[in-house]
Amino acid sequence: MLKLELKKRIITSLFLFFLLTLMFFYNFVLITSLIVIAVCAWIEFYALITKILKIEGNMNKILRFICKTMSLIYLTILIYFIIIVKSLNYQLEDALVYSILVSILTDIGGLIIGKIFKGKKLTKISPKKTISGAFGSFLFSLMLVPFYLNVFTDLNIFALILITLVVSLASQIGDLFISFLKRKASVKDTSNLLPGHGGVLDRIDGMIFSIPVCLILFYI
Numbered sequence: 001m002l003k004l005e006l007k008k009r010i011i012t013s014l015f016l017f018f019l020l021t022l023m024f025f026y027n028f029v030l031i032t033s034l035i036v037i038a039v040c041a042w043i044e045f046y047a048l049i050t051k052i053l054k055i056e057g058n059m060n061k062i063l064r065f066i067c068k069t070m071s072l073i074y075l076t077i078l079i080y081f082i083i084i085v086k087s088l089n090y091q092l093e094d095a096l097v098y099s100i101l102v103s104i105l106t107d108i109g110g111l112i113i114g115k116i117f118k119g120k121k122l123t124k125i126s127p128k129k130t131i132s133g134a135f136g137s138f139l140f141s142l143m144l145v146p147f148y149l150n151v152f153t154d155l156n157i158f159a160l161i162l163i164t165l166v167v168s169l170a171s172q173i174g175d176l177f178i179s180f181l182k183r184k185a186s187v188k189d190t191s192n193l194l195p196g197h198g199g200v201l202d203r204i205d206g207m208i209f210s211i212p213v214c215l216i217l218f219y220i
Helices: 002-025 027-055 061-088 090-117 131-148 157-185 200-204 207-219
Strands: none
Touching: 002 027, 027 061, 027 157, 027 200, 061 090, 061 207, 090 131, 090 157, 090 207, 131 157, 157 207
């Protein structure tokens, strides 16, 4: 059973990596994929909110409408700026890619270092996350810095390190936020849309926080 899940996870990861590559090189793939991802993420987010309100005995239609509207507006604005950035500004396009890579390495670092060193739990929100894992997330994200010093030529190494740490922190906060909602909704994954990975929101939870933070920092 464990081998089957690992196989599913690897296959899905390869597919997502291939899709990410196509999104980078082809704008029509980027726009189409972002729309699909946004719709799936919004459906999963709204399903979480609905379950939470139902569990807590509060199915207020106004509250549900507010959550639905705010999440939809946020995702729409985020996608709009990603498309604009990808089309017009090469410096911010590099920042967009950088934010995604930082989020990916943040996840990998937290998983690997957390499993190796374990130790004290980071928070009750997500029992599997440890303090050592959080440090691992920062450490792995910093591995990108040497490779991007020649890309972000207007930044010195200390500025890029600071930006990387802030973006990694934003990614971890996004991860914890969705974990908090899943815990409140008493579910393990936001859906089973991606075999071995859960739902779309499970994969982009860190990115929905790290991308806007990274773009704002580079724009400033």
